Amino acid sequence: SQQGEEDPQALSIQEGENATMNCSYKTSINNLQWYRQNSGRGLVHLILIRSNEREKHSGRLRVTLDTSKKSSSLLITASRAADTASYFCATSSPISGAGSYQLTFGKGTKLSVIP
Amino acid sequence: NAGVTQTPKFQVLKTGQSMTLQCAQDMNHEYMSWYRQDPGMGLRLIHYSVGAGITDQGEVPNGYNVSRSTTEDFPLRLLSAAPSQTSVYFCASKIDRGVNEKLFFGSGTQLSVL
Numbered sequence: 001s002q003q004g005e006e007d008p009q010a011l012s013i014q015e016g017e018n019a020t021m022n023c024s025y026k027t028s029i030n031n032l033q034w035y036r037q038n039s040g041r042g043l044v045h046l047i048l049i050r051s052n053e054r055e056k057h058s059g060r061l062r063v064t065l066d067t068s069k070k071s072s073s074l075l076i077t078a079s080r081a082a083d084t085a086s087y088f089c090a091t092s093s094p095i096s097g098a099g100s101y102q103l104t105f106g107k108g109t110k111l112s113v114i115p
Numbered sequence: 116n117a118g119v120t121q122t123p124k125f126q127v128l129k130t131g132q133s134m135t136l137q138c139a140q141d142m143n144h145e146y147m148s149w150y151r152q153d154p155g156m157g158l159r160l161i162h163y164s165v166g167a168g169i170t171d172q173g174e175v176p177n178g179y180n181v182s183r184s185t186t187e188d189f190p191l192r193l194l195s196a197a198p199s200q201t202s203v204y205f206c207a208s209k210i211d212r213g214v215n216e217k218l219f220f221g222s223g224t225q226l227s228v229l
Contacts, residue, residue, distance in 0.1 A: 041222055043205070043220045044220070088158070090218075092215075094214075099165075100163075100212035101213070105158040
């Protein structure tokens with residue numbers, strides 16, 4: 001079952017603008033991760049935020065996490081045409097009895113950056 | 116360093132045929148997994164392995180088999196292909212079963228079952 005749900009499903013912006021994508025989830029998590037998928041390619045890890053962190057930065061990426069609202073946001077500043085891709089949030093939670101952790105992905109936000 | 120390698124990239128099967136999707140990683144990762152990606156459904160976990168000789172089911176395991184005889188390889192077998200198995204399949208690995216580890220993905224196998 002899907003844990004994370006991204007919003008919006010699709011987003012179109014002009015180059016240079018900021019892009020914000022949101023992710024909501026249902027159960028408690030250990031961390032939340034964001035991945036990017038270019039068309040026809042595999043997913044690439046962008047950033048991980050732990051459940052005890054509220055904000056994290058990496059280059060032009062800013063991720064926030066609000067565990068009380070069970071939500072996260074990914075902000076891409078000064079977007080470029082090369083940022084055009086689908087973005088997925090993934091939540092990490094323990095697998096009962098397995099001693100391991102499962103990453104559960106949302107359905108993604110499709111971002112188009114127009115030059 | 117090749118990372119995670121999947122073969123084939125494309126495959127067309129007839130209903131009832133069987134086949135194996137190959138996945139190999141050269142990063143000495145303990146954890147390997149298979150996901151399927153369907154339009155509007157995101158990625159769903161099929162099977163995973165936390166080390167050689169250890170496998171377990173994910174969210175959607177029916178119709179698929181896996182084995183892990185070596186650290187490097189984690190093949191996914193379709194026993195009797197059905198149209199519902201038309202999808203894009205991704206293999207992914209991470210260092211170990213730890214909580215704060217990121218997944219490395221292969222480039223995917225696009226499978227069509229007619």
